[in-house]
Every structure is written in structure tokens, then in C-alpha cells.
Amino acid sequence: MRLAELSERSGVPIPTIKYYLREELLPPGRRVSATQAEYDEEHLRRLRLVRALLQLGRVPVATAREVLAAVADESVDQLSRLGTAVAALPPGGPRDTDGDETTAREAERTAEELQRRLGWRVVPENPAHLTLVSALSALLRLGYPCDVSQLLPYGRLAGDLAAHEVALIGEFEAPTTQLEAAVALTVLYEPVLLSLRRLAQAEEASRRFGGE
Amino acid sequence: MRLAELSERSGVPIPTIKYYLREELLPPGRRVSATQAEYDEEHLRRLRLVRALLQLGRVPVATAREVLAAVADESVDQLSRLGTAVAALPPGGPRDTDGDETTAREAERTAEELQRRLGWRVVPENPAHLTLVSALSALLRLGYPCDVSQLLPYGRLAGDLAAHEVALIGEFEAPTTQLEAAVALTVLYEPVLLSLRRLAQAEEASRRFGGE
Incomplete structure (x- = not known):
């Protein structure tokens, strides 16, 4: 297909597609004349992913390039590609920066024990592990409950969700x-999950405190 | 306690506390002399909440003031106070802005059917409902799966989580x-939930694709 059709089918304006091509977020089309190139379904799919990352995931361009390179790197196995791509995504939340050492160590211990209790391997260099430690350190420092027993239900639910999500991914054919x-679903389902949590809280609170 | 002790116990620097006082995020202390005021446990608690909102929830000062006013408004019932406070918090994710009308309508229908299937009341003016619709519209537009059957597991898990969370809140004594x-747990547990989801995905993916 030509650039105009790629734009129409993706809903992404032509100047934006040209920008993605210049930034090498999208591989070049197949040249058919001095001024025209031909694009295929792979371009369309890739374009949707770029859009999801930049616009909805608020991923910086340089990070998106890194994520896409990991996805496309056929020299390593599937799991490493997935790990590298997802690890490059910005963490799902701000880092707590002004905790003291004691709190940080307690948060680290809690995060590790939680994962062990869930039967998960502890991978301290996983950025999500650092985000978790940071979030727990904030809870501890601010005096809110965050012992392992409070956290276990969150971990179990995350585990159920991940099983559902990984099975969903498995339904796509090509590696x-x-x-x-x-990558797209990791980013795009974050607002789905957070908004459903808030809606469920509203529902639950009105059942419990609403008195109707 | 004096300002210095409030700072030490909360871990918040004195100039920052003074800024919160000026911005009326923190009620003034009880004057004990021309230059000194006395603070109590309520100030400490409030200070922790302000810190959680501004620093970790990335809530703008004006929004934090609105949330805190709703929390403190004893003229209305508990559920309305809770609803107003949580609704004022920034939504848990970016809004999708370039969807077309057809996609927006389909997203709205999906969001409503999902909530009905979960047995939840549909409250279209809840900001979380708008965030959900926006997230679904992005998924639809980018061609990723988001029919009600895909979404139901997320909703059920969010419901379980909310039941756990509302019970947790019920353990605190005063209204x-x-x-x-x-308010604090809504904000502070978002990075906990998102990071646990990513850790669970990594664990699940390595079980399924890792081949060990």
C-alpha cells in the first residue's frame, strides 16, 4: 500500500508517519519510484505499536526505539527479546526518592519475601522490582500498611492476570x-486496570457504606 | 509538637512544611507565641497524605487542595466525601485523544456492557469511567483485542482487589x-499493582516460554 493508505488505515497522519520513518521507529517502505514507496501489513502493525508506545504509553522516542529493537532482534531467544523489550518500558509509577537507608532495606526485604511467598523468582535487576521496592518504601515511610500479608492479595491477583495475559499473547501466531x-498490551492495559480498580472501589464502597 | 519535631517525624524538610502551610494544604498549628506554633498527630497524618499526593501521586497542588477539602468536609456523608476526593485524583492513565466517533461509541458500549456483566452500576460521570472508555477506544483503534470477554478477567480481579481494599480502609477508626x-492507598498502591503485574508477567512468561 502507499503512504496515504497506510495513514488512512492506521488513523495516523502522513506527517507523523514521515517523522516515525525519519526517527527509524518504522522500517523504510520498498522503493517503487524516486518519490514513492510501498508499505505492507507489517508496517501497519509496527505503526500501531509505535503509536501505542509514544502516545498512550508516553514512552520517549529513544526508549521506543530501544523497545522496538529488542522486539525485532531475531538473534536471541523469544524470552530474552520479551524481557529486554518490557524492561525498557518506563516503570509503571514514580520512584520514591527521599526514603532513608533503613526504610529502603525494609522495603527490599518485604519485596523479596512477597515474591518468594508467591513462588516467584526474585530478579533484583528487573526494573519492576525496583519500582515495587520504591513504592513499598514510600508506604513504609508515610506510615501506611504494607506488610507481606497486606500485599499477598495484590500479588496473587497480579499472578492470575499475568496467566491470562500470557495465554492471550500465546494466541498470536508469529514470534x-x-x-x-x-509490549502493546503491557502499556495499553495499564489504564484499563487502574480505571477498573477505581470503578470497583466506587462500587464496593457504595455497597459497604452507601446504606441503600 | 514543634515544627522541628513534625519535620523529623514525617521526614519532610521544614521549608517544605512551611510551603504546605502557606498553600493551605496543611491547617495552621495552634499559636503558642509570636513565633511558635504547636502541631499534633492530626497534622502529622495530614502531612503524610499531602506528601503522598504531591510527591508520589504527582497530583498538582490545586488538585491536592480540592481532594483534601473533600476529605475534611464533614457536612456531607462519608460516601460522598470519598467519592468526591477520589474523583478529584488524576485518572490512572493518559486519555486517548485522536479516536473517531465510531470507535468512541463502541468503546463506550463495551465499557458499559463490561460493568453490567460485572454487576456494577454504570456511572458515566465517574472520571475512571472516562479513562476506561478512552483506554478501550485506543485498543480498538490500534487493532488490539478488547471485547468484553477479554476484559472480564480484569474486571473480576479489580473487584476482588477493591473488596480487599475497602475492607482494609474499614479497619481505620475515625471517618x-x-x-x-x-485517598493515600488509591494513589500509593497504583505503582505496587503495576509493578507486581510486570513481575508476574515475567514469571509467567519464563514458565511458559523459558523451557527450563
């Missing part, structure tokens, strides 16, 4: 398509 | 303390 979907 | 905790 690269699977990875693209994994 | 105002409950509301403060509800």
Missing part, C-alpha cells in the same frame, strides 16, 4: 507478532 | 482517617 502484542 | 487512608 514477532507475539512480542509486539506483549 | 476522616478512613478517607485519608482511602
Whole structure:
């Protein structure tokens, strides 16, 4: 397809597509004349992923390039590609920066014990592990409950969700398509999950305190 | 306690506390001399909440003031105070802005059907409802799966989580303390939930694709 059709089918304006091409977020089309190139379904899929990352995931361009390179790197196995791609995504939340050492150590211990209790391997260099430690350190420092027993239900639910999500990813056929979907769904389902949590809280609070 | 002790116990620097006082995020202390004021446990609690909102929830000062006013408004019932406070918090995710009308309508229908299937009341003016619709519209537009059957597991898990969270809030004694905790935990547990989801995904993916 030509650039105009790629734009129409993706809903992404032509100047934006040209920008993605210049930034090498999108591989070049196949040249058919001095001024025209031909694009295929792979371009369309990749374009959707770029859009999801930049616009909805608020991922910086340089980070998106890193994520996409990991997705496309066929020299390593599927799991490493997935790990590298997802690890490059910005963490799902701000880092707590002004905790003291004692709190940080307690948060680290809590995060590790929680994962062990859930039967998960502890991978301290996983950025999500650092985000978790930071979030726990904030809870501790601000005096809110965050012992392992409070956290276990969150961990169990996250585990159930991940099983559902990884099975969903498994339904995509080609390895690269699977990875693209994994990255997109990691980013795009975050607001779904957070908004459903707030709606469920409202529902639950009105049942419990609403008195109707 | 004096300002110095309030600072030490909260871990918040004195100039920052003075800024919060000027911005009316923190009620003034009880004057004991021309230059000194006395603060109590309520100030400490409130200070922790302000810190959680501004620093970790990235809530703008004006929004934090609105949330805190709702929490403190004893003229209305508990549920309305909670609803107003949580609704004022920034939504848990970016809004999708370039969807077309057809997609927006389909997203709205999906969001409503999902909530009905979960047995929840649909409250279209809840900001979380708008965030959900926006997230679904992005998924639809980018061609990723988001029919009600895909979304139901997320909703059920969010419901389980909310039941756990609302019960947790119920353990705090005074109505105002409950509301403060509800606001703080809504914000502070978002990175906990998102990071646990990513850790669970990594664990699940390595079980499924890792081949060990």
C-alpha cells in the first residue's frame, strides 16, 4: 500500500508517519519510484505499536526505539527479546526518592519475601522490582500498611492476570507478532486496570457504606 | 509538637512544611507565641497524605487542595466525601485523544456492557469511567483485542482487589482517617499493582516460554 493508505488505515497522519520513518521507529517502505514507496501489513502493525508506545504509553522516542529493537532482534531467544523489550518500558509509577537507608532495606526485604511467598523468582535487576521496592518504601515511610500479608492479595491477583495475559499473547501466531502484542498490551492495559480498580472501589464502597 | 519535631517525624524538610502551610494544604498549628506554633498527630497524618499526593501521586497542588477539602468536609456523608476526593485524583492513565466517533461509541458500549456483566452500576460521570472508555477506544483503534470477554478477567480481579481494599480502609477508626487512608492507598498502591503485574508477567512468561 502507499503512504496515504497506510495513514488512512492506521488513523495516523502522513506527517507523523514521515517523522516515525525519519526517527527509524518504522522500517523504510520498498522503493517503487524516486518519490514513492510501498508499505505492507507489517508496517501497519509496527505503526500501531509505535503509536501505542509514544502516545498512550508516553514512552520517549529513544526508549521506543530501544523497545522496538529488542522486539525485532531475531538473534536471541523469544524470552530474552520479551524481557529486554518490557524492561525498557518506563516503570509503571514514580520512584520514591527521599526514603532513608533503613526504610529502603525494609522495603527490599518485604519485596523479596512477597515474591518468594508467591513462588516467584526474585530478579533484583528487573526494573519492576525496583519500582515495587520504591513504592513499598514510600508506604513504609508515610506510615501506611504494607506488610507481606497486606500485599499477598495484590500479588496473587497480579499472578492470575499475568496467566491470562500470557495465554492471550500465546494466541498470536508469529514470534514477532507475539512480542509486539506483549509490549502493546503491557502499556495499553495499564489504564484499563487502574480505571477498573477505581470503578470497583466506587462500587464496593457504595455497597459497604452507601446504606441503600 | 514543634515544627522541628513534625519535620523529623514525617521526614519532610521544614521549608517544605512551611510551603504546605502557606498553600493551605496543611491547617495552621495552634499559636503558642509570636513565633511558635504547636502541631499534633492530626497534622502529622495530614502531612503524610499531602506528601503522598504531591510527591508520589504527582497530583498538582490545586488538585491536592480540592481532594483534601473533600476529605475534611464533614457536612456531607462519608460516601460522598470519598467519592468526591477520589474523583478529584488524576485518572490512572493518559486519555486517548485522536479516536473517531465510531470507535468512541463502541468503546463506550463495551465499557458499559463490561460493568453490567460485572454487576456494577454504570456511572458515566465517574472520571475512571472516562479513562476506561478512552483506554478501550485506543485498543480498538490500534487493532488490539478488547471485547468484553477479554476484559472480564480484569474486571473480576479489580473487584476482588477493591473488596480487599475497602475492607482494609474499614479497619481505620475515625471517618476522616478512613478517607485519608482511602485517598493515600488509591494513589500509593497504583505503582505496587503495576509493578507486581510486570513481575508476574515475567514469571509467567519464563514458565511458559523459558523451557527450563
